[in-house]
Amino acid sequence: MDISTALPILEVKGITKRFGKFVAVDNVDFFIRDGEFFTLVGPSGSGKTTLLRMLVGMEKPSSGELKLRGNRINELAPNKRPTCMVFQSLALFPHMTVGKNVEFPMNIRGVKDSDRRTRAMELLTLLHLNPYRYYDKNVTQCSGGERQRVALARALAYDPDILFFDEPLSAIDAQLRKVLQKELKDIQRQTRKTFCYVTHSLEEAMVMSDRVAILRAGAIEQIGTPDKIYASPKNAFVAEFMGEVNLLSIVATEPGKATWEANLNRLPIHIPVDPTLESGAARKLLIRPESLRFLASGEVAGNSIPVRIINEFLLGSRIQYHVEVVPGCNLTVERLREERTTATEATLGWEITDSQILES
Amino acid sequence: MNPPFWKKFFGPGLIGSLSATPFLLLMLFGFVAPLLCVVWFGLMPPKTFELLQAPTLENYRTIFEQTYFKSILWSLALAVATVIILLIICYPLAFAIAKIFRGGGYFITYAIVTSLFVSENIRLFGWVIGFMKNGVVGGTLAKYFDIQIDSLLYNIPVIILGMVYVYLPFMLFPLVLGIKMIPDPVREAAFDMGANRWQVFRKIDLPLSMPGVMIGSLLVFVLSIGAISEAKILGGQKVVTIASDIETEFTYAQNWPLGSALSTVFIALTMVVVFLTLSRFDLEKLLGKKSS
Numbered sequence: 243m244d245i246s247t248a249l250p251i252l253e254v255k256g257i258t259k260r261f262g263k264f265v266a267v268d269n270v271d272f273f274i275r276d277g278e279f280f281t282l283v284g285p286s287g288s289g290k291t292t293l294l295r296m297l298v299g300m301e302k303p304s305s306g307e308l309k310l311r312g313n314r315i316n317e318l319a320p321n322k323r324p325t326c327m328v329f330q331s332l333a334l335f336p337h338m339t340v341g342k343n344v345e346f347p348m349n350i351r352g353v354k355d356s357d358r359r360t361r362a363m364e365l366l367t368l369l370h371l372n373p374y375r376y377y378d379k380n381v382t383q384c385s386g387g388e389r390q391r392v393a394l395a396r397a398l399a400y401d402p403d404i405l406f407f408d409e410p411l412s413a414i415d416a417q418l419r420k421v422l423q424k425e426l427k428d429i430q431r432q433t434r435k436t437f438c439y440v441t442h443s444l445e446e447a448m449v450m451s452d453r454v455a456i457l458r459a460g461a462i463e464q465i466g467t468p469d470k471i472y473a474s475p476k477n478a479f480v481a482e483f484m485g486e487v488n489l490l491s492i493v494a495t496e497p498g499k500a501t502w503e504a505n506l507n508r509l510p511i512h513i514p515v516d517p518t519l520e521s522g523a524a525r526k527l528l529i530r531p532e533s534l535r536f537l538a539s540g541e542v543a544g545n546s547i548p549v550r551i552i553n554e555f556l557l558g559s560r561i562q563y564h565v566e567v568v569p570g571c572n573l574t575v576e577r578l579r580e581e582r583t584t585a586t587e588a589t590l591g592w593e594i595t596d597s598q599i600l601e602s
Numbered sequence: 603m604n605p606p607f608w609k610k611f612f613g614p615g616l617i618g619s620l621s622a623t624p625f626l627l628l629m630l631f632g633f634v635a636p637l638l639c640v641v642w643f644g645l646m647p648p649k650t651f652e653l654l655q656a657p658t659l660e661n662y663r664t665i666f667e668q669t670y671f672k673s674i675l676w677s678l679a680l681a682v683a684t685v686i687i688l689l690i691i692c693y694p695l696a697f698a699i700a701k702i703f704r705g706g707g708y709f710i711t712y713a714i715v716t717s718l719f720v721s722e723n724i725r726l727f728g729w730v731i732g733f734m735k736n737g738v739v740g741g742t743l744a745k746y747f748d749i750q751i752d753s754l755l756y757n758i759p760v761i762i763l764g765m766v767y768v769y770l771p772f773m774l775f776p777l778v779l780g781i782k783m784i785p786d787p788v789r790e791a792a793f794d795m796g797a798n799r800w801q802v803f804r805k806i807d808l809p810l811s812m813p814g815v816m817i818g819s820l821l822v823f824v825l826s827i828g829a830i831s832e833a834k835i836l837g838g839q840k841v842v843t844i845a846s847d848i849e850t851e852f853t854y855a856q857n858w859p860l861g862s863a864l865s866t867v868f869i870a871l872t873m874v875v876v877f878l879t880l881s882r883f884d885l886e887k888l889l890g891k892k893s894s
Contacts, residue, residue: 300790320794333791337809346805347795400795 245452246467251276251436252297252404257306259292266292268460269306274404274438279430281439281447284457285483291408293457294440298327298406310403326402328410332393334381340366340392341377347400365395368429387418394426398433407439411446423449444483448472456480477601478526486562488534488573489600490527494519498594502527505570511545512594519599526600531562531576533596536588543591549573551586565590637869644863651858661863670847670864674871677844681827684765685819688773691766692818696777697807701786711778714771722768726835729764730755733836756838764832769825773818780814781807816883820876827872844868 250273259267267289274280284290295301297308299320308315315323326347335343342349344362353361363373369391376384381392390410397405407426411419427450430437441447447454448468455465456479464476475481478489490511492500498515501508513527537546552572553564561582563575567590575590577583645657648664699707717725732738733754743749754760784807792806808815830845844864851861 298794300794320790321796321798327791327794329787329791331785331787333785333787335788335792335806346792346797349805350796350801396795 245275245278248275248277250274251311252438253307253309253312254297255307255309257293257296257303257308259289259296259301260304266460267296267303270457270460270462272455272462272465274436275453277434277436278452279427279437279439279450281441281451281454282457283441283444283447283454283483285442287459288457289460290440290442290457292460294327294406294408294438297404297438298325299323324403325406326397326400326404327406327408328393328397330408330410330412332389332410334389334393334396336382338381339377340371340379340381340384341373343381343392344395344399346396361399362395365398366391368398368432369395370425371395386414387422390414390422391425394429398429398435402435404436404438407437409441412441419446420449426450445485448484456483474598475528475600478528481526481528481598481600486531486574488529488531490529491602492525492527492599494521494523494525496521500525500527504568507568507571509547509567511547513597513599514594516599524602526602528598528600529573529592529596531574532560534573534575534590534592535577536575536581536583536585537591539589541591544594544596546589546591549588549590551583551588640862640869641866642862643859644866646859646862648859649857661860662867664860665863665867670844670867673842673844673847674868676833676841677827677829677868678871680762680765680829680833680841680843681823683762684769684826685773685822687762687766688770688822689815689819692770692773692777693815696774696781696814699774700778700781701784707778711775714774718771723831723835725768726764726831729760729767729836733760755836756840758837758841761832761837761841764836765826765829768829768832769822772821772825776818776821777811777814780811780817783813784810812883816879820879824872824876828868 252274254270254272254274257267257270258265270293282290282293292301296303299315299318299322303316310324335346338346341359341362344365345358348358348361363377366373366376371388371391376388376392381389384392393410411422414422423446426437426439430450439447439450444454444456448471451468453465453467454471456463456471458479464471464480471480472484475484481487482489491503492511492513493503494500494513495510497517497519498512500511500513502511511527519525535543537543547567549565549567551563552566555562555564556579557576559579560576561579563577564572565575565588566572573590639653642653642657644661645659646652646655646661647658648660695710699710703710730737734740735753736744737753739754740751743751788810789802789806792802797805828845830843830849833841833843834846845868848861848864848868851857851864855861
């Protein structure tokens with residue numbers, strides 16, 4: 243089944259949360275499709291955790307409506323909602339074994355002892371934890387990655403309609419995080435559950451999600467598939483959030499031309515023609531590091547500037563360069579290893595079509 | 603080759619051993635030596651004041667032949683009752699202080715600590731004034747409601763009231779610490795996975811606050827089993843506790859060896875109860891530091 247046409251399972255309509263005068267979440271509208279991997283992403287203080295806590299029922303919205311499968315759930319307490327959350331701290335029960343942790347939701351529901359055990363074993367196997375080794379192990383003795391898996395197994399044992407995640411991978415080292423991200427996506431595909439993930443890393447969101455919503459100061463900035471957001475970020479905030487990109491402050495002069503305000507220096511450059519852009523309007527110009535290249539002598543590009551190469555970082559198959567355009571204004575360039583240069587002075591070039599004009 | 607054992611004390615650890623010395627001396631002369639004296643004195647012939655005599659079990663025969671077991675049982679019963687009542691009273695209060703009240707928790711804490719500034723005996727005499735015939739309670743009832751009541755003192759409930767009142771802080775504060783150790787997300791997670799309040803309490807709060815419950819209970823038990831003033835001041839001579847028996851032997855009866863033997867039996871009994879409880883509830887395991 244194609245996820246992009248699935249029906250909404252959770253509808254969020256005009257949800258607002260105020261703490262005194264402070265508005266943490268401001269009139270947010272979106273929906274989550276049945277069976278999709280949906281991610282809420284935003285920097286700290288963007289209201290993503292507050293929003294999540296309202297979705298699971300631990301906070302009450304000040305106004306707006308939450309609908310699960312068409313039924314209003316605003317007033318439903320978390321223990322009455324068919325949703326479940328994996329906490330940032332994981333919140334495993336430290337006084338129970340791995341097996342008892344996983345069985346907890348079934349224990350509450352009154353599932354028979356033997357059925358509980360069988361299901362817990364199944365879930366541990368699904369999460370690559372050998373049930374015979376881990377069932378009787380104390381959770382406090384498990385490693386970070388193992389604890390992640392136990393927390394996920396326990397949440398799956400609740401058999402929720404939607405599984406929420408509050409940045410559970412943030413405390414895990416980068417290498418293991420990448421493994422667990424892919425595993426999480428795998429589990430989601432296998433179980434066909436709806437996952438709603440919250441993170442501050444757009445990179446993490448891009449890897450796993452079917453759709454991503456980007457939050458800024460309590461409101462949704464952009465919502466769409468990772469592809470769509472990568473190809474056409476709505477504004478400079480979204481673009482910057484995607485990681486290492488070059489954002490040039492420009493002021494339009496005439497169609498297809500602008501001045502780049504590079505740390506007090508004004509450099510004339512060519513930009514894509516945009517009929518709606520008035521002369522004198524300030525914008526940001528997005529150029530991805532991989533769109534920048536060093537020009538050989540005599541080579542022509544849409545824009546070219548002399549630069550000084552100040553740093554070189556090896557990133558596996560690629561090399562990243564930091565280059566100085568004018569003092570205090572650096573750009574990031576990424577080239578393949580084969581194109582490595584040892585020069586200190588070079589001419590940097592990019593095509594006009596590789597740059598995008600964004601609202602700041 | 604291992605260095606000679608004394609190297610450990612005179613090598614880099616010298617400062618450490620030196621700074622441990624005051625405590626070591628205090629424990630040796632303030633705790634171990636008196637304890638050994640008491641045990642040894644219990645083996646001396648009755649009604650003597652000499653430590654250098656042939657040991658005898660005479661005193662222990664007296665203890666087991668006479669009715670001292672009654673006072674031991676009374677002390678035990680009063681202590682157990684105090685612990686149980688304090689657990690029931692203090693758990694909700696401790697929970698409120700640890701998890702619900704914000705500033706209010708500090709106010710209650712200070713208020714309770716302040717009561718400790720006044721000597722225990724003076725506070726108990728306060729209750730006597732309150733409960734005696736025509737005291738604060740009886741007098742008020744007689745004047746404004748025309749109800750005549752007799753003295754409320756000198757019975758077992760009032761002794762237990764006194765003990766519950768005096769030992770409340772020793773139960774409350776360990777409980778507050780124990781309950782504070784329960785991580786909020788763990789409670790929220792249980793709630794999120796369908797548990798109701800009672801289930802969260804039974805399966806999460808209670809087991810995770812067990813260290814506090816155990817420490818509070820043991821503290822109150824050990825203090826109240828040796829209690830003497832409550833039974834004397836509030837209870838008159840209604841019940842005789844083991845502590846008051848021991849006091850009598852050392853003062854009026856002038857039978858120090860019997861008093862020492864009673865003390866030895868009492869200390870041994872308390873130790874057995876405490877260690878049995880401690881081994882039954884392994885604190886480390888409750889805290890999840892050890893696997894089963």
